[in-house]
Amino acid sequence: MIIVKDVTKRYARAVAVDRISFSVAKGQIVGFLGPNGAGKTTTMRILTCFLSPSSGTASVAGFDILEQPLEVKKRIGYLPETPPLYLDMETAEYLRFVGKLKGLAGAELEKRVNYVCDRCFVADVRNKLLGKLSKGYRQRVGLAQAIIHNPDVLILDEPTAGLDPKQINETRDLIKGLAGDHTIILSTHILPEVEQTCEQVLIINKGKLVATDSVRNLQARARDAESLLLEVAAREGRPDPLLVLQTLEAVPGVSHVLCTDSKDEGLIFEVQSLKGQLVRGDLARAIVGSGWDLCELRPTAKSLEEIFLQLTGSEAPAEAEKVVA
Amino acid sequence: MRNTWIICAKELRSYFASPIAYLLLTMFALIFGFFFWNALGYFVIEGMEMQMRGQSVAMNINEQIIRPLLSNTSVVGLFFIPMITMRLFAEEKRSGTIELLATSPVRDIEVIVGKWLAAMILYSCLLLFTAINFAFLFRYGNPDWKPMAVGYLGLLLQAGTLLALGTFISTLTKNQIIAGAGTFGVCLLLWVLEWTSGYETAGWAKVLAYLSVITHFDSFAKGVFAVKDVIFYLSGIFLGLFFTARSMESLRWRS
Secondary structure (H helix, E strand, O other): OEEEEEEEEEOOOOEEEEEEEEEEOOOOEEEEEOOOOOOHHHHHHHHOOOOOOOEEEEEEOOEEOOOOHHHHHHOEEEEOOOOOOOOOOEHHHHHHHHHHHOOOOHHHHHHHHHHHHHHOOOHHHOOOEHHHOOHHHHHHHHHHHHHOOOOOEEEEEOOOOOOOHHHHHHHHHHHHHHOOOOEEEEEEOOHHHHHHHOOEEEEEEOOEEEEEEEHHHHHHHHHOOOEEEEEEEOOOOOOOHHHHHHHHHHOOOEEEEEEEEEOOOEEEEEEEEOOOOOOHHHHHHHHHHOOOEEEEEEEOOOOHHHHHHHHHOOOOOOOOOOOOO | OHHHHHHHHHHHHHHHHOHHHHHHHHHHHHHHHHHHHHHHHHHHHHHHHHHHHOOOOOOOHHHHHHHHHHHHHHHHHHHHHHHHHOHHHHHHHHHOOHHHHHOOOOOHHHHHHHHHHHHHHHHHHHHHHHHHHHHHHHHHOOOOHHHHHHHHHHHHHHHHHHHHHHHHHHOOOOOHHHHHHHHHHHHHHHHHHHHHHHOOOOHHHHHHHHHOOOOOHHHHHOOOOOHHHHHHHHHHHHHHHHHHHHHHHHHHHHO
């Protein structure tokens, strides 16, 4: 549905996007992930024909963005970072205007306006001025305007930015609900969002594409070597850190144990397991068998987050702060 | 064509849904009304003086009221045009709605002509107020309507040129004030260029005077339909809209 080939965008002083290539199949939801300023917006703007690439090209639904921009635009619904709203218009009036721009007319137009109003939960503000709407509603009207002409491809630039948690959930559900009929690219710098909504991930950093994979594969990659966090306490006083350390290290499959912190009653340990070994059960048995209490046992690898940080070269999870008690 | 009308209707709506249109119409009606009242006053006094002296020089409403008033209108228009065009693109760029227009299946030229047309229609509405005043002349005298019609055509053509330039300047910035001030500067300059012809007869002075939008209005004010002046204004409109199109296109490469 979308094919991007060697797209580069150069500005006077910087390269915003550096030879990016990827393709997206029909009906997929793809998460476009990267730190701020990585080139996500630029790439999306190129796909929507708002910007022209300095070199390379792309095609949407079989139409080249440089040769047939009008055909591409007909098939794309775009929600920019700030929803492009005319604040002096009312919701329905605005949607009608956008619908007309996208080529709808007459009864069909009214039908679509009603449909997107219901679908994006903005029916209750139909006759309100856009300027008087809250941020969440504006975002939803922005989404409604993007889907009004039932486009094949939806391009959403940070669709949940600036929303409150409840609105974020609603918007995510809305996007998931749209996935069947539309191919969706959504950009974000929020990781759980990708895990929750997307099937495929593109990670971009400093204008370069650093990873493309399915969410499941990336998560599996992250889980290869599991890292666990344990809190161990004793019924009376504190357990002896050295003793616990030895007990944990004795568990088969454990490669590395660190005592990272001590709390009022317990000690915190971080355990690295060998690749492909499930050690959680054995760890728990070892602790309880030695007469200590196991207060907490959870995986610390934040799946995508670690991969993301690794790939985008930001600072690794704060190793430096860890202290051996 | 359909898209042009959609854009035009949207622009007109935003002129008339906000105080902009009403403010401009009120100001213009007041200023023109004042001019009209003065011109009529002079005319009446002059007529009475002639009667007292027993002279019988023919007096002409067209020559003595309508023509100077149309010339005044063309100058007053220079001050109103920046206020009409300054928001056309600057506001879209500031609020980000330009992304909606640029990613919709409409051609740049349709957007540009739609916006310019809306500006032309608002300007025509201003001119309607002059017609209300002139209607009294037809009620109490019998001016010739033909030179008047030519005069109005001239006003529209002249405004068309300046509105096209204003539209272009509005694409250059996100700031309405800058767009307005820039357009005002250009309008004023295109008016005063003509002054050089008063003391200088060299070639360059003639070129400067020729570029002045005011010189080309003279023939229209007299009721003369001069093809060369029509062509001047039409080229001005074309040039303004052409620059606007180029400027919109450059956004795709620069921003």
